[in-house]
Amino acid sequence: MKHSDDYSNNKFKRSAISVEEAQKRVLEHTASGTTEFVPLSEAHGRFLAVPLHAPHPFPHFRRSGMDGYAVVSADTKNCGEDETVWLRVVDEIPCGHVSDCMIASGLAARIMTGAQVPEGADAVVMLEATRLREDSGDVFVGLRKKVGPGNNVTPIGFELREGELLLEQGRQLGAGEISALATFGIHKVPVVRKPRIAIISTGSELLSVDEPLQPGRIRNSNSFMLAVQIREAGGEPCILDAVQDDVGTARRTVLDALSEFDYVVTSGGVSVGDYDIMGDLVRQEGVDLLFNKVTMRPGSVTTAAVINGGLLFALSGNPGACFVGCELFIRPVIRTMLGARQPFLPQWEVVLGADYHRVNNFTRFVRAKAEIRDGRIYAVPAAVDESSVMISIKDSDCLIVIPPGTGQLRKGDKIDIIKLEGGGWS
Incomplete structure (x- = not known):
């Protein structure tokens, strides 16, 4: 790799690259995730693995847009303030019911919002524009307002025709998307498997969160912060035990984690001190170092490397730098693996x-x-x-x-x- 000699550090042979170049290098080593099927009830927040098309038109029947009367629109051509047209009511159609009646000229059917419009009818007159009378046991509806063909009737396929694109690949599934999937009966959803990411904090100064404070030592907060950031990005975090300041132990821990997880994220040990073990680890044989210095503050010592084909991110142990490094580098890698249309934060x-x-x-x-x-x-x-x-x-x-x-x-x-x-x- 060719780097400028500016901002170099002798101990770890650091040469700084831009944030954009560093992002480019890690994304070049990011593969697309595999597909799995999850129940619709568990699909919220997941990323669609393949494009989905409408298996049927929606709506799949002619639907009434309001409560009223289904009629033949031509019957209303003479309606007006001075002339009422009376039609005989032959049926009442609630939602979920399909009428057996054919609506011919001179007939009407009471219909509810969302119900299927009966055969023969081509319009619905709103309930508020009608009045009723009874004659010899029959009910008649009076109309004084003209309606045109298709008035208050939602046609078949109005929202989506059969075969049209419903949701594109890489779409993150929110409430609207879940509603669309349920509408079309897609109860097993093809999504991209969440990347499993190991989180390892390094440093002999670290205490677990349930330990009492001790002089000169601090609780391990970075691991829990990173777990939330990874989960928000769409990954599945796993917090492993913290590693003491020993390069050999760190290498074994990282290698074991890379064999089990998609990525490994460490915090701490990447500065220039005598106990910064991750800086030493990424310079060992068999490690393809992508970068170990970025022209950014905080977190200039953010490091990334490929070991046995797996990506290792070594972030600063300083909380502010650790947080920023995760947002700038780990989040877009997760999103890219998930197939997100936009892997970077806006x-x-x-x-x-x-x-x-x-x-x-x-x-x-x-x-x-x-x-x-x-x-x-x-x-x-x-x-x-x-x-x-x-x-x-x-x-x-x-x-x-x-x-x-x-x-x-x-x-x-x-x-x-x-x-x-x-x-x-x-």
């Missing part, structure tokens, strides 16, 4: 809601909160956005993208943001 131009003074020669991704003011979206940078700071992650719903070399930004400047999963605007 990027919008908005207004900066407060001054921002930090300048860097790398692209900076600043945690921020978006809000709507007077119909415009503003992004307010987090008060504390250090890579090692965890607490501001929970209050952020977007990342402000600050290109390298950008000078100090002022409130009101136009900026780009990346909208995070589930981010709301208030």
